[in-house]
Amino acid sequence: MSHSSTAEMKVYRPPVVDIIEEGDELLEVAMGPHHPSTHGVFRMDVALDGERVIRLKPVFGYLHRNHEKIAEKASYLAAMPYTDRLDYFCSLTNNWAYALAVEKLAGIEVPERAEYIRVITAELTRIQNHASSIGFLMQEMGASGTPLMYAFREREKILDLFEELTGSRMMCNYMRFGGCRVELPTGWLAKAQTIVDGLPGFIDEIEALLTGNEILMARTQGMGVLKPDLAINAGVTGPMLRATGVNYDLRKVDHYGIYDRFKFRVPLGDHGDIFDRYMIRILEMRESVTILHQAIKDIPAGPIMDPKSKIRGFRPKPGEAYGRIEAPKGELGFYLISDGSGNPYRYRVRPPSLINLTILEDMCLGQNVADVVLIFGSVDIVLGEVDR
Amino acid sequence: MAVEDKLKIELGKQGVFVTTVNEIYNWGRKNSVWPLQFGLACCAIEMIATTMARYDLARFGAEVFRPSPRQADLMIISGTITKKMAPQVVRLYNQMAEPRYVIAMGACAISGGPFKQGYNVLKGIDRYIPVDVHIPGCPPRPEALIHAFMTLQAKIDAQPLTGTERPRHLDAAAMSEFPVPTQGAHDLEPPANRLVWPLPAPVASGENCG
Numbered sequence: 001m002s003h004s005s006t007a008e009m010k011v012y013r014p015p016v017v018d019i020i021e022e023g024d025e026l027l028e029v030a031m032g033p034h035h036p037s038t039h040g041v042f043r044m045d046v047a048l049d050g051e052r053v054i055r056l057k058p059v060f061g062y063l064h065r066n067h068e069k070i071a072e073k074a075s076y077l078a079a080m081p082y083t084d085r086l087d088y089f090c091s092l093t094n095n096w097a098y099a100l101a102v103e104k105l106a107g108i109e110v111p112e113r114a115e116y117i118r119v120i121t122a123e124l125t126r127i128q129n130h131a132s133s134i135g136f137l138m139q140e141m142g143a144s145g146t147p148l149m150y151a152f153r154e155r156e157k158i159l160d161l162f163e164e165l166t167g168s169r170m171m172c173n174y175m176r177f178g179g180c181r182v183e184l185p186t187g188w189l190a191k192a193q194t195i196v197d198g199l200p201g202f203i204d205e206i207e208a209l210l211t212g213n214e215i216l217m218a219r220t221q222g223m224g225v226l227k228p229d230l231a232i233n234a235g236v237t238g239p240m241l242r243a244t245g246v247n248y249d250l251r252k253v254d255h256y257g258i259y260d261r262f263k264f265r266v267p268l269g270d271h272g273d274i275f276d277r278y279m280i281r282i283l284e285m286r287e288s289v290t291i292l293h294q295a296i297k298d299i300p301a302g303p304i305m306d307p308k309s310k311i312r313g314f315r316p317k318p319g320e321a322y323g324r325i326e327a328p329k330g331e332l333g334f335y336l337i338s339d340g341s342g343n344p345y346r347y348r349v350r351p352p353s354l355i356n357l358t359i360l361e362d363m364c365l366g367q368n369v370a371d372v373v374l375i376f377g378s379v380d381i382v383l384g385e386v387d388r
Numbered sequence: 389m390a391v392e393d394k395l396k397i398e399l400g401k402q403g404v405f406v407t408t409v410n411e412i413y414n415w416g417r418k419n420s421v422w423p424l425q426f427g428l429a430c431c432a433i434e435m436i437a438t439t440m441a442r443y444d445l446a447r448f449g450a451e452v453f454r455p456s457p458r459q460a461d462l463m464i465i466s467g468t469i470t471k472k473m474a475p476q477v478v479r480l481y482n483q484m485a486e487p488r489y490v491i492a493m494g495a496c497a498i499s500g501g502p503f504k505q506g507y508n509v510l511k512g513i514d515r516y517i518p519v520d521v522h523i524p525g526c527p528p529r530p531e532a533l534i535h536a537f538m539t540l541q542a543k544i545d546a547q548p549l550t551g552t553e554r555p556r557h558l559d560a561a562a563m564s565e566f567p568v569p570t571q572g573a574h575d576l577e578p579p580a581n582r583l584v585w586p587l588p589a590p591v592a593s594g595e596n597c598g
Contacts, residue, residue: 034426041473041476063428064470065468065506065509066505069506085430088429153441156442170527
């Protein structure tokens with residue numbers, strides 16, 4: 001009895017092809033665009049045999065806000081506030097990716113202090129994103145309210161820091177080409193240190209509540225398995241990819257910014273199921289805390305803007321550049337082509353949310369319809385970035 | 389005619405509670421506004437933050453977010469409405485039971501906001517459905533949403549049950565079903581519901597300019 005555990009039997013699902021026979025009637029359900037899950041306006045056209053998913057067709061575009069076209073018509077700097085609204089949980093990492101692309105395009109250097117500020121804000125963003133994404137995942141599992149309240153309690157503390165620094169809770173619009181917009185307010189680092197010191201306690205607390213929870217394990221282990229080869233072929237990045245066991249973190253691969261100065265580990269999963277994705281996010285929060293400790297300790301004094309960078313009349317030389325960072329959801333890249341004028345000739349976003357979502361059908365086939373919402377939630381998407 | 393305030397206090401001291409049907413009816417309505425659990429874009433995150441522990445929308449009797457429009461009284465349009473989504477928003481509004489109210493949260497829901505130039509963005513949901521409270525901001529802070537709630541509560545409280553100002557559910561002639569726009573060749577058809585969003589009257593030169 002010990003070996004063939006119930007968990008193993010639960011993983012087994014009969015192959016999909018055997019279930020359908022000629023003349024079988026499938027139930028087609030349109031899940032969305034208004035649905036009780038908390039991930040925005042997204043539709044899944046699901047074909048069901050009983051409770052089991054036979055086909056799943058994602059329907060995008062309910063939040064297509066013409067981000068790329070608007071940015072091509074605006075000046076380089078005017079696109080910065082629009083990047084806030086891509087993945088509206090992580091405006092600061094979006095800012096960084098875009099600033100990185102333009103800095104590559106125009107060859108602008110970033111002062112050391114600004115790099116440190118970027119790392120601190122980006123890692124704080126990662127923590128609040130992962131915390132909320134775990135909260136939303138639990139919400140979809142039926143734990144309505146409580147885990148999300150714990151997550152938002154921490155998120156509010158981090159948002160207070162952002163507000164003090166940038167003037168806005170969510171839409172920070174903080175990075176500039178060649179640095180950051182404003183200097184850290186007096187005492188900000190001490191406040192950040194206090195909040196970072198409290199974060200391991202929060203992660204311990206949420207782990208004590210959730211990780212060993214029987215319902216969570218039963219509903220997530222072996223569910224929505226993604227194989228590493230499919231993940232690589234589909235271009236999946238971020239915690240989704242690392243949960244399948246592929247060691248690929250742009251902070252280690254590209255060493256963009258100053259990430260080669262910090263000691264941190266990249267957590268990897270084993271099975272590629274929902275539980276691994278949940279666990280990866282917990283562990284990444286812990287690693288972010290260690291990066292934050294190092295960054296807050298080492299941050300040097302100095303300027304926060306490259307004195308040579310121009311805000312007005314910014315016209316980079318003709319050329320193209322692709323800047324990418326490890327955003328909380330995966331590889332976020334901006335591809336820009338300049339024709340020497342004041343606005344980009346082509347502006348393209350590589351959104352991690354959209355590309356991580358392309359394998360949704362592969363993960364959902366053969367699963368119960370109740371688990372589809374859960375698998376969808378474990379991808380951790382934001383529709384502002386999927387549809388742009 | 390309501391009871392005089394002084395008399396009311398006097399009677400209250402004697403253990404007699406006096407009210408009018410209008411007052412107690414609106415008191416009940418305004419303190420249990422159930423919003424529709426309906427997020428569109430960025431503002432939805434601030435809407436969720438408003439229901440969480442720090443801002444605690446439950447203090448206003450509005451923490452029960454219902455996923456079904458049949459059970460909801462209030463629709464918070466929290467985010468950008470694209471032309472693909474607008475028909476669904478109107479359809480959801482039609483499915484809500486009277487009395488129903490709408491808060492347009494954020495610049496996008498009011499006018500299209502920063503995405504107004506976009507070819508796929510609806511320039512304000514008040515083109516198709518009546519909006520009770522507009523909140524500017526991108527996104528509005530949770531405090532602003534709470535203020536909108538209090539404004540809506542004041543509006544509900546002030547509604548008489550008879551006369552021309554009565555709420556729509558007590559008015560048999562009031563419009564209940566709002567036409568759902570369809571995707572036309574270039575734009576939504578019709579581009580606006582003229583009964584809800586009339587064209588502004590042209591101002592003759594010299595008039596209203598002093």
